[in-house]
Amino acid sequence: MRMDLIQPFIGSLDAVLAEMMHAPAKIADLEMEEDGYRRKGTAAVVSFKGQIEGRIILDMDPAAAAYVAGLLAGAEVDPAEPIVSEAVCELANMVIGNAVTQLNDRGFQFKVLPPSVLTEEQCARAGQDSEATILRFETPQGIVHLNIAMHYLARRNREHSPVAVS
Amino acid sequence: MKQFEALTRKGDTQPVRYLIVDDSVFARKSLARLIESFGGELAGEASDGLSAIAEYARIKPDLVLMDITMPQMEGIEAVERIVQEHPEARIVMVSSVGYQDNILAALQKGARHFVQKPVKPDALYEIIRYVLNDDSVTAPAHAGRSSQ
Numbered sequence A: 001m002r003m004d005l006i007q008p009f010i011g012s013l014d015a016v017l018a019e020m021m022h023a024p025a026k027i028a029d030l031e032m033e034e035d036g037y038r039r040k041g042t043a044a045v046v047s048f049k050g051q052i053e054g055r056i057i058l059d060m061d062p063a064a065a066a067y068v069a070g071l072l073a074g075a076e077v078d079p080a081e082p083i084v085s086e087a088v089c090e091l092a093n094m095v096i097g098n099a100v101t102q103l104n105d106r107g108f109q110f111k112v113l114p115p116s117v118l119t120e121e122q123c124a125r126a127g128q129d130s131e132a133t134i135l136r137f138e139t140p141q142g143i144v145h146l147n148i149a150m151h152y153l154a155r156r157n158r159e160h161s162p163v164a165v166s
Numbered sequence B: 001m002k003q004f005e006a007l008t009r010k011g012d013t014q015p016v017r018y019l020i021v022d023d024s025v026f027a028r029k030s031l032a033r034l035i036e037s038f039g040g041e042l043a044g045e046a047s048d049g050l051s052a053i054a055e056y057a058r059i060k061p062d063l064v065l066m067d068i069t070m071p072q073m074e075g076i077e078a079v080e081r082i083v084q085e086h087p088e089a090r091i092v093m094v095s096s097v098g099y100q101d102n103i104l105a106a107l108q109k110g111a112r113h114f115v116q117k118p119v120k121p122d123a124l125y126e127i128i129r130y131v132l133n134d135d136s137v138t139a140p141a142h143a144g145r146s147s148q
Helices: A003-021 A062-073 A082-105 A120-126 A154-160 B025-037 B049-059 B075-085 B100-109 B121-132
Strands: A026-033 A042-050 A052-060 A110-112 A132-139 A142-152 B017-021 B041-046 B063-066 B091-095 B113-116
Touching (some): A003 A052, A003 A142, A082 B100, B017 B025, B017 B049, B025 B041, B049 B063, B075 B091
Antiparallel strands (some): A052 A142
16 A cells, blocks of 8 residues: 555544644554454544545544543543544544545545444454555554555556557 | 634624534534634534525524535535525535535535634634625635635
8 A cells, every 4th residue: 555645644643633632643553454354442434435445444442532522522421422433433534534635635536425433344344345554543542543445446547557659 | 612702793793693514413512612612602403415405594594614525415515505595695614625626616606614624713713703794795706725
């Protein structure tokens, strides 16, 4: 997977977490995964379609998710409350939206679909369609995982292929 | 949360009435808290573009905060439909997806401004103040994008 396409997602997560959690996020680890994804905490998935297609999973430690939910709701939130999943969906929407904005402004055209809470079934399917890059971020409130799987459509590849001149 | 000086419409002392349109309950709650800190009143909520059109006609809000990516009908199409029926509508797009094509499309359809999520309260406050005092009926050429 091309790092220049992943970089906007890293920068976006860093910026959004810094804004929302008032603390920087540090990349702790990067790995590739080909099997089904195992959810670590509260997770949301956002798909996108266009010249690049794929999906991103934002997966947060329950404590980190509850912290963000509390900040956005203006009150302390229990990690088990449904509003925590809503908060992670909204956070995923912001992270992916900001990254997609950067990629679109660089000429890649694609459309973002509304976020949803990651189900067990989606977890099982997550690793089957394409290889994923999983980034692990450390924040003062807990670990945040960003699982990125994307692929190019042939049209984009053809546009960038060298043209044979006879 | 920081409290702001209450925003009002030109020549009016009544609280500004808002319609918030976003498919995320959480985003609607966050925006509702913000407009409360701006001295505004939440007149209505909608979770998609179709409901937003109906809600706008029903409550005639002073200002709409409209998401873009939503099920049923997206925000840009809803803006077009609302402005066709109500050219005086003041709509600010609030979305995490802020690329040029999206912004241009929203402004061309009649949105007055664009704010990218995560929303910075001070930036949104200034934009709403500007939009409330902007008397142009159609989408203004000087409307623009506020990214963080």
